[in-house]
Structures are given as C-alpha cells and as structure tokens.
Amino acid sequence: MPQPGExxxxxxAAEDFFFDLLAxxxxxxxxxxxxxxxxxYFRTTAHIEFTETQSDExxxxxxQRRRELTESLGKRVSLKxxxxxxxxxxxxxxxxxxxxxxxxxxxxxxxxTDSLTxxxxxxxxxxxxxxxxxxxxxxxxxxxVVLLDLHxxxxxxxxxxxxxxxxxxxxxADTLRNTIRAADFAFRIGGDxxxxxxxxTDAEQxxxxxQRIRAQFESDLRKLNLNVAATVDFGAAVHPxxxxxxxxxMCLADERLYQLKHSGRPAPRVIPLESxxxxxxPSVTPPSAPPTVTRESxxxxxxxxxxxxxxxxxxxxxxxxxxxxxGQKTAKVLDLSYGGVSLHFEKSxxxxxxxxxxxxxxxxxxxxxxxxxxxxxxxxxxxxxxxxSFVS
Numbered sequence: 001m002p003q004p005g006e007x008x009x010x011x012x013a014a015e016d017f018f019f020d021l022l023a024x025x026x027x028x029x030x031x032x033x034x035x036x037x038x039x040x041y042f043r044t045t046a047h048i049e050f051t052e053t054q055s056d057e058x059x060x061x062x063x064q065r066r067r068e069l070t071e072s073l074g075k076r077v078s079l080k081x082x083x084x085x086x087x088x089x090x091x092x093x094x095x096x097x098x099x100x101x102x103x104x105x106x107x108x109x110x111x112x113t114d115s116l117t118x119x120x121x122x123x124x125x126x127x128x129x130x131x132x133x134x135x136x137x138x139x140x141x142x143x144x145v146v147l148l149d150l151h152x153x154x155x156x157x158x159x160x161x162x163x164x165x166x167x168x169x170x171x172x173a174d175t176l177r178n179t180i181r182a183a184d185f186a187f188r189i190g191g192d193x194x195x196x197x198x199x200x201t202d203a204e205q206x207x208x209x210x211q212r213i214r215a216q217f218e219s220d221l222r223k224l225n226l227n228v229a230a231t232v233d234f235g236a237a238v239h240p241x242x243x244x245x246x247x248x249x250m251c252l253a254d255e256r257l258y259q260l261k262h263s264g265r266p267a268p269r270v271i272p273l274e275s276x277x278x279x280x281x282p283s284v285t286p287p288s289a290p291p292t293v294t295r296e297s298x299x300x301x302x303x304x305x306x307x308x309x310x311x312x313x314x315x316x317x318x319x320x321x322x323x324x325x326x327g328q329k330t331a332k333v334l335d336l337s338y339g340g341v342s343l344h345f346e347k348s349x350x351x352x353x354x355x356x357x358x359x360x361x362x363x364x365x366x367x368x369x370x371x372x373x374x375x376x377x378x379x380x381x382x383x384x385x386x387x388x389s390f391v392s
Contacts, residue, residue: 019079023063031056048092062086072123114188116166117173125187125195129246132185132197136239144198144206145249147257148172148213148234153192155228168221168230175217175232179209206236208362211312233261312336314361321357331386333361340389341371344379351376351386 026034035052038059042048050058066082114121120128129145136143150172157165169192176186176194185197198206214232221230235257237249312335319333321343331343341359351373359367371388379385 019083023079026059034059046087046092048087058086117170117188119173119176119186119188119194121187122189125185125189125197126246128185128187128197132199133239133244133246133249136199137244141200142202143239144196144201144203144236145238145246145253146196146198146206146210146234146236147189147250147253148176148194148196148210148232149190149257149261150192150230151233151261152228152230156226156230159227164224164226167224168226171220171224172217172232175213175220179213179216201238203236203238203241206238210234210236215312233257235260317362319359319361321359323355323357333359334385336361340374340387341369343386343388344383345386346383354391 035056038055039050039052042050062082065086069077112124156168187195189195217232235253237252242252243249314333321331323329331345334342334344354372370391372391374387374389377385
C-alpha cells in the first residue's frame with residue numbers, strides 16, 4: 001500500500017463518460033445479453049476469462065463497490081476506479097490498463113488514512129483488528145488493543161483555537177509513529193481518539209509502552225507553549241486473557257480508559273521490555289535544565305507543591321541507581337519523572353546536596369546523571385526516601 005503523506009493531483013479522465021453510459025446501457029439489457037457483453041468486455045480490456053454468470057456477478061460487485069467508496073470518501077467515485085479496485089482486490093487484474101496508476105494510489109491513500117494526522121483511519125482499524133486477532137488465535141500469541149484519547153483537547157481548542165488543536169493532534173500522531181515498533185499499527189479512530197494494535201504484546205508491556213507514549217507526548221507538547229496541560233489517557237485489553245472477540249476487547253479497553261481518565265490518572269506500573277520483540281524506540285534523557293524545587297519545611301509542613309511532571313512508578317521492578325562516587329552504594333528507584341527521581345536507601349545516612357549517579361531503569365539504557373537532593377523522608381518499612389531533581 002502506498003505510504004501516507006504522498007500527494008497526487010486529480011487526473012480528469014474523459015472515459016468516465018463512456019463508463020457512465022456503459023452502466024446505463026447495461027442496466028436496461030436482459031440478463032443473458034448483459035452477461036455476454038460483459039464477458040467479451042472483461043476479456044478484451046483486462047484479459048480475464050469469465051463465464052457469463054461470473055461476468056454479471058462481477059459487475060454487480062463493481063456497482064456496489066462504487067457506492068461504498070463514494071460514501072466513504074464523501075465524493076463521487078468514477079466507475080472505472082471501482083472496476084479496477086474490484087478486479088485488483090480479487091487478483092484478477094494482471095494488466096492494469098483501466099486507469100492511471102497515480103489516481104489509484106491516491107484513492108488508496110484517501111480511503112485508508114486520516115487526512116490530518118496521516119494515520120490509518122477507523123475503517124482500516126476494524127479490518128486490521130480482525131486480521132491480527134485471527135493471527136493471534138492461530139499462533140497462540142497475545143495481542144494488545146489500546147484505546148487512547150487526548151485529555152483536555154477541548155480546552156486547547158477553546159483557549160488557543162482549532163489550528164493549535166490540530167497541531168496537538170498531529171503531535172500525538174507523530175509520538176505514536178515514533179514510539180511503536182514496525183510490527184505495530186497506529187490509527188486515528190475519532191476526533192481526539194486513537195488506537196493501537198500491538199501483536200505479541202501482553203498487558204504489562206502494553207502499559208509500559210503507553211506510559212512511554214504519554215511521557216514523550218508531554219515532553220514534546222511543551223514546545224507549543226500552551227496554557228493547557230494536555231496529556232494522553234489510555235486503556236488496554238489483551239487477547240486471550242481479556243477475551244477472544246474484538247467487541248470484548250474494545251469494550252474493556254474503553255472501560256479502562258474511562259477509569260484512568262476519572263481516577264486522577266495514577267501512573268501504571270512500568271515493566272521491563274526485555275521479553276517484548278525489539279522496536280526502534282527513542283531514548284529518554286533528563287532535561288537540559290532542572291526544575292525549580294524548594295525544600296520542605298519542618299513538620300508540620302504545608303502541602304507539597306503540585307508536581308510539574310507526572311511521575312512513573314517503578315516499584316516492583318529492578319530499577320536502581322549506583323552512586324558514581326561510591327560504586328558499592330546502590331539505591332532502589334521508586335519513581336521517575338521528566339524532572340527528577342526518588343531513591344530508596346536501606347540505611348538512614350547523610351547525603352550531600354548534590355551527587356553523581358548512574359540510573360538503571362527498564363525503559364532506559366544506563367544513564368549517568370547529576371542529582372540534587374530536594375527532600376528526605378523515613379519509610380515505615382525501613383530505610384529512607386530521597387527525592388532528587390536532575391541537574392544539567
């Protein structure tokens with residue numbers, strides 16, 4: 001299939017009038033005469049040997065296909081386009097002489113992609129979801145179906161205008177394209193709604209990928225200098241544990257999306273991706289400048305200022321930090337955000353205000369960072385929690 005983004009100018013064709021006249025004439029012919037004429041027509045123009053019955057049945061499919069394409073594209077589709085589409089889809093057409101190749105490529109692109117984001121559209125999502133679900137059943141593999149939407153897109157449109165809203169949608173589409181693997185599929189299925197099909201991906205891996213998508217989108221969104229903190233909400237369902245039917249998976253993914261949207265959006269658990277087939281994924285690096293953070297006051301302390309960046313919980317993973325100045329000292333990584341990291345040390349001890357460390361996190365390669373201590377807090381289960389911000 002041609003790649004989205006290619007532009008083709010319409011090619012007006014004089015033979016469209018001939019095909020329209022042909023359709024009118026055939027409509028008034030008797031069935032036997034129509035079959036004879038169409039058999040000769042397909043043999044002469046496309047080198048296809050049909051019986052009279054097959055010729056008549058093929059013509060009925062062509063007329064139906066033209067109606068479907070016209071409804072899908074919202075504009076009149078020529079009869080010759082429908083002829084080529086039906087014959088090519090059935091692998092009958094070996095000599096494509098009925099229309100210009102560029103026109104056919106343009107039709108394929110328009111019918112399969114969303115014009116704003118250049119992602120695949122809802123029609124192709126339904127088709128691919130059925131195919132991938134059948135493939136997953138056949139080979140006993142998991143398939144994750146993910147639904148996403150843009151949180152606060154309406155506020156962006158209200159405060160900054162629909163042109164900025166369109167840029168946010170395009171940015172979300174770019175984030176999906178740049179984050180998923182070549183074997184995955186991304187779709188725009190509604191106004192602010194997107195979908196992913198992730199073959200050979202379980203629930204934990206899908207949650208990890210979605211969290212990465214959200215973090216990357218929020219990072220890129222700052223370039224637009226908006227007053228609205230838009231983000232990406234998501235819900236995932238996985239075959240086979242969540243169901244075997246597309247409808248079941250869609251409903252469950254939508255329910256989980258709704259729960260996330262209305263539950264304060266806690267960050268899901270992040271799981272290592274070693275078992276997931278590799279993907280060309282951009283690495284995440286700390287910011288070039290640290291956020292402005294102030295120390296907490298002694299108890300009783302006022303409420304901590306709301307975080308500027310949402311944190312990703314890494315509890316339950318093997319994420320850890322090695323202090324660069326003392327290679328024997330390690331700490332568990334409790335959570336990570338674009339602005340900093342929280343560490344868990346087993347023993348309460350004094351720490352310098354600033355120190356070097358190497359982070360070992362499942363979603364990143366080992367990263368050498370400079371950390372500034374922001375606050376410390378004792379943990380009931382033992383040890384001490386040290387909140388740090390990244391330093392350039």
